[in-house]
Amino acid sequence: MESQKRRAGRPPKPVLGRGLIAQQALQLVVADGLERFTMSHLAKKLGVAVSALYNHVANKADVVLLIQDELVSQVSVDGMLRLVAHQTTLEDALRDWARSYRAVFAEYPSLIPLIAVTPISDAPQTLRMYNVVTQAVASAGIPDADVMRVIIAFESFLFGSAMDVNAPPTIFDTRDSAMESAWLQRVVNTSMGGAAAESDDADSGADEPAAKNPYAEEPFQFGLEALIQATLMLVASRN
Amino acid sequence: MESQKRRAGRPPKPVLGRGLIAQQALQLVVADGLERFTMSHLAKKLGVAVSALYNHVANKADVVLLIQDELVSQVSVDGMLRLVAHQTTLEDALRDWARSYRAVFAEYPSLIPLIAVTPISDAPQTLRMYNVVTQAVASAGIPDADVMRVIIAFESFLFGSAMDVNAPPTIFDTRDSAMESAWLQRVVNTSMGGAAAESDDADSGADEPAAKNPYAEEPFQFGLEALIQATLMLVASRN
Numbered sequence: 001m002e003s004q005k006r007r008a009g010r011p012p013k014p015v016l017g018r019g020l021i022a023q024q025a026l027q028l029v030v031a032d033g034l035e036r037f038t039m040s041h042l043a044k045k046l047g048v049a050v051s052a053l054y055n056h057v058a059n060k061a062d063v064v065l066l067i068q069d070e071l072v073s074q075v076s077v078d079g080m081l082r083l084v085a086h087q088t089t090l091e092d093a094l095r096d097w098a099r100s101y102r103a104v105f106a107e108y109p110s111l112i113p114l115i116a117v118t119p120i121s122d123a124p125q126t127l128r129m130y131n132v133v134t135q136a137v138a139s140a141g142i143p144d145a146d147v148m149r150v151i152i153a154f155e156s157f158l159f160g161s162a163m164d165v166n167a168p169p170t171i172f173d174t175r176d177s178a179m180e181s182a183w184l185q186r187v188v189n190t191s192m193g194g195a196a197a198e199s200d201d202a203d204s205g206a207d208e209p210a211a212k213n214p215y216a217e218e219p220f221q222f223g224l225e226a227l228i229q230a231t232l233m234l235v236a237s238r239n
Numbered sequence: 240m241e242s243q244k245r246r247a248g249r250p251p252k253p254v255l256g257r258g259l260i261a262q263q264a265l266q267l268v269v270a271d272g273l274e275r276f277t278m279s280h281l282a283k284k285l286g287v288a289v290s291a292l293y294n295h296v297a298n299k300a301d302v303v304l305l306i307q308d309e310l311v312s313q314v315s316v317d318g319m320l321r322l323v324a325h326q327t328t329l330e331d332a333l334r335d336w337a338r339s340y341r342a343v344f345a346e347y348p349s350l351i352p353l354i355a356v357t358p359i360s361d362a363p364q365t366l367r368m369y370n371v372v373t374q375a376v377a378s379a380g381i382p383d384a385d386v387m388r389v390i391i392a393f394e395s396f397l398f399g400s401a402m403d404v405n406a407p408p409t410i411f412d413t414r415d416s417a418m419e420s421a422w423l424q425r426v427v428n429t430s431m432g433g434a435a436a437e438s439d440d441a442d443s444g445a446d447e448p449a450a451k452n453p454y455a456e457e458p459f460q461f462g463l464e465a466l467i468q469a470t471l472m473l474v475a476s477r478n
Contacts, residue, residue, distance in 0.1 A: 032274075033272065033274040035271075035272040035274055035275060036274060036275075109352050109355075109356075110352055112351075112352060112402070113348050113349055113351060113352060113402055116348075116399070116402040116403060116405075116406060117348075117402065117405050117406045117407065117410065118410070119407060119409055119410045119411075119412065120410065120411060120413075121409075121412050121413050121414045122414070124419075127413065127419060127420045127423065128419060130411070130420070130423045131419060131420050131421070131422050131423045132422075134422040134423045134425075134426045135422035138422065138425075138426060144425060144426050144429040144430065145426075145429050145430045146430065146461075147426040147429075147430060148411065148426055148427060148430040148431055148454075148458070149430060149457045149458040149461045150458075150461065151458075152403060152454070152455075152458035153396075153458040153459070153461045153462030153465070154462075155399065155403075156396055156399030156400040156402070156403050156458065156459070156462060157392075157395055157396040157399055157462060158399065159398065159399035159402060160355070160394065160395030160396055160397065160398035160399040160400075161395040161399075163351070163352055163355040163356065163395070163398060164355060164391060164394075164395050166355075166356050167355060167356045168356065168358060170358055170360075171356065171357070171358045171359065172358075172359060172369070172387065173358065173360050174359075174360050174366065175360045175361070180363075180366060180367060180370060181366045181369070181370050182370070183370050183371075183373040183374035183377065184366065184369045184370045184373045186373075186377075186383060187373045187377060187383050187384075187386040187387055188387060190383040190384050190386075191383065191384045191385065191386060191387040191388060192387055215387075215391070216391075218388045219387070219388040219389075219390075219391035219392040219395065220392070220395070222385075222388045222389065222392045222469065223392030223393075223395060223396060223466060223469075225469065226392070226465045226466050226468070226469030226470075227462060227465050227466075229465070229468075229469065230461065230462075230464065230465030230468065231465075
């Protein structure tokens with residue numbers, strides 16, 4: 001981004017604008033948390049006066065919108081666009097979108113509770129994503145009245161799955177073989193040992209980072225396919 | 240809780256212990272955020288010296304464990320216990336547990352990213368919940384190797400659904416009828432208008448608070464039933 005702005009005759013410093021503000025605000029919120037985020041911290045990080053910042057953003061809530069839009073703009077809707085063009089199936093489009101969505105938010109788990117409750121009306125990239133996804137899903141045969149419940153159910157699962165990517169592999173370890181946790185230990189030893197052995201084989205998609213938690217992939221696949229199958233049933237029930 | 244501790248011969252002030260520390264720490268973290276939570280703030284809130292606090296908890300991480308355990312102890316496993324006793328079905332036990340789980344965490348959305356990555360080994364109530372749930376699900380016919388993936392997939396969905404309960408009903412409103420959001424507006428008007436009209440009829444379970452977001456119930460039901468059906472398929476495929 002910076003190199004694009006360094007044109008002849010321009011100063012080497014990137015020009016202050018909503019794009020640059022979004023990127024720097026994102027870094028600041030990830031580092032310090034939203035509670036400690038202030039407009040004056042942001043101005044300092046950008047090397048500008050607070051008054052210059054207010055030429056581009058109205059207030060802290062406006063910056064949260066910019067951060068949301070910056071994150072959502074990273075989610076790929078390529079599969080959804082192919083679905084609109086009849087070049088892929090509903091299930092593959094949902095799978096691609098869901099994997100990209102989870103991968104983006106897995107990088108920013110602390111922001112998920114914020115993004116999950118931020119209205120989208122003033123976030124243009126976010127509006128675009130929802131518009132493409134709703135068009136694709138509706139065009140594929142999901143009744144209009146069901147489209148939002150499908151998308152929101154996927155998102156709920158994707159937000160939670162993005163957090164699970166950041167869980168430590170030891171999250172379900174138990175300290176000893178006490179009776180009180182005998183069943184838990186039995187299934188954890190069976191399934192999560194299996195997941196560890198298989199993790200090298202997992203084909204987790206090109207735009208996905210290496211999973212931090214090797215046990216996050218199998219539950220994600222199970223839940224994702226459950227949601228996809230239920231969604232396909234909505235199409236089938238209409239036909 | 241306080242009244243139980245006010246027995247004859249005891250001082251009126253509740254006795255300092257891990258239960259009381261957990262409750263007060265939970266209130267403090269919800270009010271101020273985890274970043275600003277300190278042991279000295281907690282001691283002040285409890286009206287004790289910091290040194291007295293350290294007689295019961297080792298450090299901030301230990302307090303986080305207490306908070307986790309306090310929250311998880313509120314999740315009902317009654318349905319799972321009935322399943323173990325062959326008094327209910329797998330699908331009803333999953334439904335009851337999931338509804339209670341979502342309702343508890345919907346009260347504390349800011350803590351979800353923390354709880355989602357906190358190991359459970361030193362949290363006795365949390366260990367108990369997982370042990371009951373794994374016993375019930377495995378006893379109902381889910382293969383040992385699949386139990387954890389089912390539970391984790393449910394939890395990912397439940398964490399996200401708990402956050403959606405706190406989303407404003409206007410989250411998908413669009414400001415105008417611009418072409419860029421035409422599809423989104425169409426499905427939002429169709430489905431979320433419908434959800435609003437039906438929200439009075441929704442039977443959302445006895446232990447669930449009134450939904451803050453009237454549009455959270457339908458996506459939750461869709462995703463929950465999708466996961467339940469996929470789970471029942473695991474039993475069917477083994478038989």
